Amino acid sequence: MSKYSSEDEFIIKNKKVIVYLFLIVAFIISLLFFDYFILPTSKTKDTIIYSAVQTAGGKNGSKQKVSYHYYTKKGFTFSTAKDDVEESNIEIEYSLLFKSVTKVNSEKNDYTKLLSNDLSVNGIQFYFCTVLLFSIAISIKILLSKKGFSENTFYNIICFNSFMIFICLYMTYLF
Secondary structure, eight states: OOSSOHHHHHHHHHHHHHHHHHHHHHHHHHHHHHHHHTSOEEEEEEEEEEEEEEEEEOGGGOEEEEEEEEEETTSOEEEEESSOOOOSEEEEEEETTTOOEEEEEOSSOBOGGGBOSTTOTTSHHHHHHHHHHHHHHHHHHHHHSSSOOOHHHHHHHHHHHHHHHHHHHHHHHHO
């Protein structure tokens, strides 16, 4: 009879794989943050060719405008919260690696503070990715600690972080 039960052996065998997967996800998200906030950006003049309004159900069955989504001639996409970009000729600043739109200006207005796409502070993806990074850090700390943990804890760590990864990927698809 072994010192550990079969569940404990399962956790011991798979703990390293889970830690490595979490480290890869944390590296990718950190790279996204690094690209969006720290690396230099490029500027280009562009033209909005299509815009769409995203609505949500409001009180009494009415529709409320939630955000505006824009597509440009050079292939960039970005979203703004609440206010519409009135001009079609704009200047876009975008990140170096992932080409995320970080600033939008027109001749008359600066729409940067209204951006809600990618990792902009107005966007929900910023907050989900931040929560995921903190969750991964805490999970790795628990998985690498000398103190034992239950099988339920192991599965909760995997399920919560997998759910957050799914949400972050889905938000990337939406915005």
